[in-house]
Structure formats: C-alpha cells, structure tokens
Amino acid sequence: MDINTKKAKKNAFRISKERGITASRVRVPGGKCTADVLEQVAAIAKKYGNGSVHLTTRQGFEIEGISLDNMAEVNQMLQPIIEELGINQAEKGTGYASSGTRNVSACIGNRVCPFGNYNTAAFAKRIEEAIFPNDLHFKIALTGCANDCIKARMHDFGIIGMTVPQYDPNRCVSCGACVKGCDQLSVNALRKENFKIVRNEEKCVGCGVCVTKCPTRAWTRSEKKYYRLTIMGRTGKKNPRLGEDFLIWTDEDTIIKVILNTYRFVEKYIDPTAPGGKEHIGYIIDRVGFQEYKKWALDGVELLPETIVKDNIYWSGIHYR
Amino acid sequence: MGRLLNEKAADALMERLQEQYDVFAPRLFPGTGCYSDTDVVRYGQISSLSEIVWDKKSEYSFKETLLPISDTVFYFTEDEVKVPDAPRKRRLIFLRSCELCALKRLDGIYLKNGFADSYYERIREQADFVWMCCEESFASCFCASMGTNRPEQYEAFARFTDGKLYLEAEKGLLKELLEECGQDGFGEEASLNAVYPEENQEKIEIPESLPEDMASHELWKEYAGRCIGCGRCNFVCPTCTCFTMQDIFYKDNPKAGERRRVWASCQVDGYSDIAGGISFRKNQGERMRFKVLHKISDFKKRFGYTMCVGCGRCEDVCPEYISYLACIRKVNQAAKEARTNEQK
C-alpha cells in the first residue's frame, strides 16, 4: 500500500492506529446540518466504513473503519454533503480539505434556545466562508449567550452573544422579574429605584435574561446584535487556560476582520522551524507580546464607538512548563 | 354600505383620520419579543392603515390604549398637585370582537364599580372603536363558547380581504370621512357583511354554578408547583384591570415627583401584601384559583356577565404552558362531579 499520508491528512482522512484503515472527517460548520446529511453520512458508514460514526467535539462526524483504498469513492459520496453544507472546496468530488483551522463550532443559538442572542450557526457559516480552507491552527467557537455552553473561552477566538437591554419605563410594572432573574441567573446588574429599574452598565454582561423575564416588553433587545470576543483560550499540554476578553460590545464585521488580521499576524510571526510547521497562535502571542498582536489585530478595523477594547491582557491558566 | 379601499385609498382615508384622531391598532413591533429575533404584535399608534396586523392575534390586548401600563395620576410639588392633561386628540381604536366585549368589562370596573374613574372616563369618552372582523378563528380562541365572537354593539367594522380594507360605519366621524373619501373618488362603494367565527376549534363550557368548596378543591394544588408567578396572563388579558399606586420623586428635584398607577398582577408576589408583613395567597395555586374563579364566576356574581371573553391570550403567553382552558375544563368537571354527588 502506497499512501501519501500528508496528502491523505490534508484531505480530511485520519491515519489511524490500525494499518490500512482510515476515518473520514466530515466537519459541520456551526454544528447545524439537515437530516439528509445524517442519512448520507450513514450511507458512507455502511458502504465503506464499519458502520460506526464518532461525533467529534468540534461538531463533525468521523466515519470510522474505512479502507485507505476507498478514499476516492468516499470523496465522491461526500460531495452532496459538502454542497449542502456549503463547504469551500477547490475541486468538486475531491472531498474535504482538512486544515489547521478547525471547524467553526457553535451552540444551538437563537434558532432554538431562549437565551441565545443571535443565530450562531449563521455567523459560524459567515466566518467559515471568510477563513476556509486554511492551514494555520485556529480554533473558533460561537456561543449564543454568556452561559457559554460551547465553551468558547477554551478557543483561540470565543464569540459570545450579547444584547444591550433596552428599557421602556412606561411599560414597566415594577414586578421585579428582571431584577430577580439577573440576580439568580446572571450578574446582579439591576436594581429598583423609584419603582423603575436601573441597570449597572459596567456590570451588565448583555446576557438578555432581563429581556426574557420581562412580562410586559419593558425590556427588549437592542436592534443591533453585539458580541464579546474572547481570545487565546486553549487546552493542551503546556499551559491550558481560558480565553480573556479582548473586545466587548463589538459586531460581526469587526470580529471577522480581527480574525483575518490574526491570520496575517501568524503568517508573519510563526516559527518557521516549528514541528510540522504548526505553532498555535496563543503561543505565538505569548512569544511576541500582546501589544504587538493587538496592533496587527486591530489594523484597519473601525471599532463601534460603544466597543470596549482591553488595553492589555494577562492570561492565567496552569503552567506545566 | 361601506368602502373597499386599496392601499392608496386607505392612505387617503388615513390622512383624513389623522386630522381628527390618533389611530391605534394591533401592529408589529419587530424584534421586541422575549427571545432574540422574535417579534411582538401589540397595540400601538399607527400612521398607515397597512400597518394593521390582521393575520395574527395581538399578544397584548387593546386595553393599553385606554389604560396605560404606567399612568400618571398627578404631579406634585411641595405644595400642590396637578393632574396631567388628557390626550389632546380623540382615539380611533381598531379591535377584535373579544376586545369590544372586554370593553364592557373595563367599563364595568372603571365606570360602574363605585365612583367612575375620571382618568379612564376621559379617554373612553374620546375614543371611537372599529370592530376588526375575524375572517377565521385563531388557534386558542374560544370566543364562540363565551358568546363574545360577535360584539353586542358596534358603530363601525372593518374587514381585510384580498389585500383590500373594507370599512363601514353606522354613524359618527368615520362615516363622514368615508363619505368624503367616496366624494373624492377614493376606494369603491361596496357592501360586505360583518363576519365572525361561528365556532372555534377550542370549545369550553363554563359551569353555571360552582360547588361551595371549589376554592379548596384539590385541582388548584398542581399550579403551586407549575406557575412561576410572572403575571403574563394578567398583563395580556383584555379584562384584567388591577393596578398599584406608586409615588416617585425626581432625582434632580427631590421635592417634586408624581403619583402613578401601574398595572398589577394577582399572580405576582406583593399583590396582597399589607403593612406589617402580612400577605394573603402566598401560594401560586391559590393565586391561580383567585384569578380563574374571578374570570368565570366571581365577576359574574357582581356584574351579571362573565368576565372572561375567550380571547385565549393567557393560553398563548404562559411560559410554563399552563393552560387556562385545561383549568376551566377541570373546574367544570369538578362542578359536574359535585352536582352528581348531590343528586345521589
């Protein structure tokens, strides 16, 4: 058997521990797919795999037990999935291009979840279109609200949905549901004064609990959707850590620009001698310094006037070396 | 005889209407729902008749056009109180049959239960109403069961069919303005009937009489664990009228302020609290009983007609999926059982 493993890996096939056997990795941007996609995944698993499919943490399918001989046939069968999911592809029928940049994952968001502040899958798709395929090692996740069910803070870029609660005192009946909700479920940023509600703007995390709790539509969401962009969270051997806030009250366009700028930054500063040409962005920033990164990240970016930009970021986490 | 108006004709009428009226109707408030990217249909002032939402039931009822959610009773300074002026313009309010019937309930409380309420009265006297005919019943409506599927009386009605607005007025300003539109060649003369749903998918029987121990019946207990006391059922109801008084002072001038009355809910904590830490109906089951029995029985004992108008808004809005209809069915069952036991 003569297989170019580098090529196979680039084509989203895994070199598995069992000789001659691979697994096909099907990434689903934003974790949203149709039942048709599921059926097609099932068909591949039955025809070329061993009938078993693993659900990956990054919201993909890993179709197990495929013979390395069948990669071309599997790629043919993947084509309708790729088309349905709208995956960037150089040439039809050639399967997925795997990449250092991992699937953009997302919680279910406001399509279903009452707390979700935006359509996470749609934004994930937008990011996917802007950055794929790409060899650089980036992990991006989107979560609908500050609950962060997708664990966006463990990613290089964590995108957390926010809303600026809009208050109409004329519709407020002082029932206190928002104050109670904010205290019990969020950060206790609301208080009653003179029978109306005062929001501590500095404390408010824009989760929108007050809006969901309000029985009279005194609280509503801002027309504009806002995001908190956290950066450089990671898992791994050396220094696992949570991402820290970089931009608060920012918008989609800015986030996409910052991510694209970060690719340029990495291209410039990546260690050319790194094993396999891979160096994680977080470690690059650790090496180069946040201020230099920030200069690159915000290059040509026009921030919203309401956006808070962190002057400096100090990450913590556990240091194993 | 009435007029059938296309959009242009409707605009011409609206222009005339707005000289005389502030026009209120159920309209869309995009993106203002509880959840992200959800809309709300509720009453608001409109500037075009095309803003009227016909194909959905408004989440909140028309009552806020007569009874503002938060209403200033008077302003005070150190030594005087001043009542705010009444709205300057008359109000033209488009509303459904259930709501026209609810108007009678609001009148019952605000004009007849003891003194007439001058705040309600002054808006009420300045208001004209247009019945919005329901071409079809909505999912949770049970107006036919409540006898509120057609109004007892109306001065004008409107229909929306095939993209055209039909308006007919028996008398009053609207009739004059419609005639003016006719003279100026806007719209076509037509004669459509007022229509209303003969029946709804939901049917309900309200018990004629309730057993004496209805208030202590087992069935209320389940709501103690289910209801979260948010008050949405009251706030959307066209017949709920409770309010609470609030005195506020201005931060920039603490010697001045205002006394307001603000919608209240019998389901929300604090509704029955009196000084000294005493409160009645601490349990949500008791509050549910207090509300439901008022809607189907207690009000009727006082006024002679049932309070509930079968609009189903409370059914639609409850975040805990507590069905008012299911509750009435249980009450009805309990009443039947009590009658059977009596006969034995």
Added chain:
Amino acid sequence: MSRNEYIPFLSRIQKVIRHTKIEYTFRMTYKGEVKPGQFFEVSIPKYGEAPISVSGIGEDYVDLTIRKVGVVTNEIFENQEGQSLYMRGPYGNGFDPADYRGKELIVVAGGTGVSPVKGIIDYFGNHPEEVKALHVIAGFKSPKDILFREDIARWENQMELIVTVDASDEPGYRTGLVTKYIPDLQVSDIKSAAGIVVGPPVMMKFAAAELLKKGMSEEQIWISQERKMCCGLGKCGHCRMGSTYICLDGPVFNYTAGKALID
C-alpha cells in the same frame, strides 16, 4: 365629567397622641360625615398612600391611629402638630350604630384592630342609654403595645372593660388571648345581643367561634376586614375577595357574609 377621586386634600394635624413607639393617633382636621370603621387614604407625596381606619370622630376632626410599619407610615410619623397630611375619603361602609342600638353589645378587638371599633366604643360609651350593656374585650401583645390608654381609663367607668395582654413581665395586667375572656362574659340575653370582632384574621375567626359557642348566631356578629388597597374606589382590585370589594362593600361585614369571604 366625573370628579377626580384620586386627588387628596390637605388636612392639618391638630394633635398627635403617642400610644407606643410605633403607634400614634393623628387627629386630622375633617368636617364631614364619617362613620367609625370607615377609612381614609392618607398620603405623603413621594412616599405613597396607606389606608387608615377612623379611630375617633369629633366635630371638626377624625382620629387616625397609625402603626409605623412601612415606607408611608414611617414618613407620616415625621410630621408634627400643625403640619399637614394629604387625605382622601372617607371610604367603605363603616359601623352603623343602628345595627347595635337597644342591644347588649360585645366588642372583641385585638391590637390595631381596636382602632376601627374605637369610634363605636366611644359612641356607646358616651351614649350608654342607647345600648342595654356594653362589654369590651381589648387584647394587646404586651403592656407596651397597649393603645388608647387615656380612652381606656375613661372606658373603665363607662362599660364592662377587659384589657388583656398575651404575656406580661409586669404585674397588674390580665394575660391571655381575648378568646379566653369571652366564655365568662355575663350576657343577659345572648340571643338578642350583638357582637363586633376586629383584629388579625386568625383572632377574628376564633373570637367569632367563641361568640357562636356562647349562643350567638352568625347574623348577630360583625367583623371588619383589612386587605391591601391602592385606591379605595373599587378599581385597583387588590382588596377583592370573591365577588366582594372590601373597600366598597366593607370593610365591615355581617359575619354571615364575612365568614364566606375567601382570600
């Protein structure tokens, strides 16, 4: 256009009688028809309104006995003789002396429940010829909670008066709940007597039960209810019990109706 019933009038405080640390009677200037047991909405703009029952009636005044238990009443207590408070009312039905005239009258009251009946006790205390006999049992928590001490001193000579406290560290006080003293009341003809019971809900229930045990029928007993009220005008809804509005139909009820009221 109907009169705006929500607009209060200013009334001068003629006198402040301090009963306890937290219970004062404010003698408010008022000329007009008013019955004991009726109530006024007393307010201080900025702080709000509170329904306060009439505890005494004079030529040009009404007494309002106020317990300092909330935002509004705290603020009312800041006011002195000569200053003014806003009021509107009187509201509610009140006690009608005609219901008790010519009868032997038993009044059982507890705590601040003494206020709404004080007017009726005063009335028959001053017009003893209008009742066959007058028995009053007034209960308070402890000696320091006793209200209307001056009036009580006067009443001692005007009627059969039992003042009791739940418990006392000081000697010289009767102790025990008001219900303890009902069985021993010497009533000449219980069947033609009348009873008034006012106090906290539980106390009213047990005191009425004692009177019934003594041979009274429900028709012979009156009670007064206290509920949350924001308007006093049958609008705000807070005081409703079933089909009854305490502010319009009450707060005084014959027990036949009053006992059927469910919160």
